[in-house]
Amino acid sequence: MTSQQEIQDREATAMAAEAAAAFLSSQEITTTNCRRCGTQIDGINGRYACSACEWVSDWAEGHTALPTAADDHAA
Numbered sequence: 001m002t003s004q005q006e007i008q009d010r011e012a013t014a015m016a017a018e019a020a021a022a023f024l025s026s027q028e029i030t031t032t033n034c035r036r037c038g039t040q041i042d043g044i045n046g047r048y049a050c051s052a053c054e055w056v057s058d059w060a061e062g063h064t065a066l067p068t069a070a071d072d073h074a075a
């Protein structure tokens, strides 16, 4: 027999999986050359961190708006 708690746990898991899928589908892998050392690097939605020289692109330069703290609570 399935308890009420098990049903709630399954619903929570399904909702988390749905939210994760929606998040992942909004992510795009992008490529550029590091502005400091020229190494070709991959990023997500135009945001980069270079593993060769540790250059990091400015947070405001991405192709999409970053989620806010309110988005975390809404999910």
Ligand SMILES: [Zn+2]
Binding pocket: 034, 035, 036, 037, 038, 039, 050, 051, 052, 053, 054, 055
């Ligand atoms: Zn670099």
